[in-house]
Amino acid sequence: EVQLVESGGGLIQPGGSLRLSCAALRFAVSDNYMNWVRQAPGKGPEWVSVIYSGGSTFYADSVKGRFTISRDISRNTLYLQMNNLEVDDTAVYYCARRLVAAAEAMDVWGKGTTVIVSS
């Protein structure tokens, strides 16, 4: 069974930095559109960023210039570097695979890692 496992969340002060990791099991990160999606407490999901199979990256306006998505093909792992964190970045962060062949739906999700930005 394909699987995604996130790690790296925690409590961080405003202005701080954090790097999230997402290990993929039984499929290749490099062959897929890999996304980060976050969900603030009591809110709906919010798409954050994508890295396409070709390596192009895109970001939501709310994180552009502060967050960087990347991948390590040898480790089959996706990353999200988050800098200059704000209180509004507090959320559960999920990585998700987006399938081009299925209306670009997100068919595989990790369990999420929690980021709390607070002083």
Place this chain on the structure above:
Amino acid sequence: IQLTQSPSSLSASVGDRVTITCRASERVTKNLNWYQQKPGEAPKLLIYGIFSLQGGVPSRFSGGGYGTDFTLTISSLQPEDSAIYYCQQSEKAPSFGGGTKVEIE
């Protein structure tokens, strides 16, 4: 593209037919998807490409719609269907609807 779901919540009995609506601010040709989320869990894909049922999802779930108006229907509500349902589009930068909370009476 902004997605507006209605109702925001509903309560229905086991066996009832339930329909959730998702209205898009722009035309969506095909990349409209539906997810189910239970407390403490990640969203789970139910329907992709407006109509297509994801593998392993019960056939009582179905999707429909065209243009800017889309629906998720549960033909016979079951106790395990208590959850929040989200529509999502990937026509442009992905976005999600505000969610519909479904409760069992």
